[in-house]
Amino acid sequence: MLRYTVRRLLGAVPLLLGVAVISFVIMQLAPGGPDALFARNGRMSQEQLDAIRRNMGLDRPVHEQLLVWLGNLAQGDLGTSYSQFRPVTAVIWDVFPNTVLLMAAGLGLSLVFSLAFGILAARRQYGFVDNLTSFVSYFGLAMPVFWFGLMLQLLFAVRLGWLPSAGKYAAQGGGDVWDLLKHLVLPAFTIAIGSIAAWSRYVRSSTLEEAGQDYVRTARAKGVRERQVVAGHVLRNALIPLVTVVGIDVPLYLTGAVLTETIFSWPGMGRLFFDSLTTRDYPVLMGTLVLGAVLIILGNLVADILYGLLDPRIKYG
C-alpha cells in the first residue's frame, strides 16, 4: 500500500509538469500575447512598455520564459497579477477559502441528501420513493446548473424574500456566522444539485447490489439483527466505492464554482477566474488553471488511495 501510494504520488509529477507547460503554451497563443493589456493602453509610451516587458521578463526568448515560469512555479511563485499588481498567490489566497467553504458546504449537502435518497430508494426497489428519487435525479442531471441557481434565486430571494440573493455577508448589520450561513444556503444547493442527483442513483444501485450478496444472506441466516445487517454489512461495503465517485467529481465542482459564484456574486476562485478573463489578467488565469488541475489530480489520487485503504480486497502491485 505504501509502495502504491508513493508510486502514485511520483506519477502525478509528470502530469503536473504537463499541466504547467500546456497552461503556459495556451497563454502564449492568446491573441496579442501576454502583454496585450498594456500594449492596448494608448497613453503608454514605447519606453514604458519596454520597461514593463523587461520587468516581467517578456523580452526574453519564449523557451527561457517557460523555464522561468516552471522554476518559479516549483517554488510556489505564480508571478504578479496584471490588474492588482500583487503576487498571484496572494490574490488567489484571498478568495480560495471562500471557494473551499462553498465546495465543502455543497459536498456536505450532497452526501447527506444522496445517502438519504439512495438508501430510502433501495429500501423498496421500484416503490414510490424509488420512483420519486429517480425522477428527481433525472431532473437534477438534466437541468443546467446555472439555471437551477437562477430559479432558486428567483424563488427564494426575489419572490419569497427568505434568503439573500448575492454576496457573502449583508452590506449592513451582517457579518456574523448566521449571516454567512444564510448567504451560503442557495449557492451551496446550486453547486450540489448535480452530485446529489448522480450520487443518490449511485448509492441506490450499489446498496441493492451489496444487499444481494451471499455474505448478507449468511449474516441473516446466523441471526444477525436486521439493523446490524444493514448498517454493519450492507452499507459499509456499499459506500466504499462512493469515495471514488466523490474524487472523480472534482471537475464538476470546479465548473459549479465558476457558475455559482458568478450568479450569486460569491467572492471565490471561480469568480476571480471569470473576472480575470474580462481584465485579461494572464498570470491569474494561469494560476487558477494550474490550481484547478492540481485539485483534480489530488482528488483522483486521494480517492484511489482511500479506496485501497477502505477495501482490503483491493491489492495494488
Add this chain to the structure above:
Amino acid sequence: MSLNSASEARAGRAQAGPTVTGAEGGATAALPATRALLPEFGGRPARGPLQLALLRLRRAKLALIGLAVIAILTLVAVFADAVAPYGQNEIDLFSITASPSSAHWLGTDELGRDELSRLIYGGRVSLLVGVAAALVSTAIGIVVGAVAGYYGGWVDATLMRLIDLVLAFPAIFLLLIVFALRGGSVLSVILFLGLFGWMWLARIIRGQILALKAREFIEAARAVGVPDGRLIVRHLLPNVVAAIIVSTTLSIATYMLAEATLSFLGFGVPPETPTWGNMLNAARPNYTTHPLLAIAPGLTLTAAVLAINFVGDGLRDAFDPRGGR
C-alpha cells in the same frame, strides 16, 4: 477534463445497475416488530419473467417519450422559418420586454424580439452544436481508443497518459480561456467541445478492444492475413458499436448543456445568434421582473436534455444482452 467528464463518468457508472434481486428476505430471523421498522434490503421475492418484461416496457416507454420529444424539437428546429411567428432578430419597438400576449405568446425580450421565435430558432443552434460536437468527439474517441487498444505497448501507454493529462485540466477554465481570448463562433464551439470531450469514449473502446483482441475470431482473421486497418474497422469496431451509440447519444445532451453554459457566461456562441444559453444570458438583467425570459429557455433545454438521456438509457438497456432490471 470536461464539463462532461463528470456526467460521462456518471453515464458509465449508471451502467452498474442492480442485477441482483435476491430472495433471501425470508431467512431473516428478526422479530416482526423490528422488521416493520427496518424493511430489509433486496429482500423482495425474485421477479418473474412477466414482471421483468413490464419493467423493461416501462423503461422503453420513457425512451419512446424521449424520442418523441426529440423528434418534435428537431422538426420545429428544421422548419423554424415556417413555424416561428417572427424572424429570429426581428424587433418590435412597441413591445420591449412585453408580457405574453396574443401577438407574442411568450412575450418579448429586452430588444423587443419575440421570445417564442427565438426559442424556436435557438433550438436549431443548440441541437446542431450538441449533435455536431458529439460526432467530433466520437470520431476522435474511436480513433484513439481503437489505436491504443489494438496496438498496445508504447502507443497505448502514450495515448493513455495523454488522456490522463487532458482529464487533469478543468475543462470549463480551458474553454472559457479559449473563447474569451479568441472569441467564439458556432463552429469553434463545436470543435473545441468535441476536442475536450473524447476521453471517456476512448477509454471505453480501448478496454473493449483489448478484451476482444484475445478472442479466436481475431486470431483467425490475422492468420488469414487481414491487414491491421481492415481488422480494426471490419472485425473489432462492429463489436463495440453498442458502446459507441450509447455514449454518443448521451454526449449530445452533455454538449448542449456545455454550449448553454459557455453562452450563458457570455463566451460561447456570439450573442446575436439565438441559442438557449444566449437567451438565458440575455435574460439576466431583467429576469426578476420578467421571469418567463429565463424560465422558458431553461425549461426547454432541460426537456431536451431529459429526452436525450431517456433515449440513451433506453438504448443501453436495449443493447444489454443480460436484459434484467
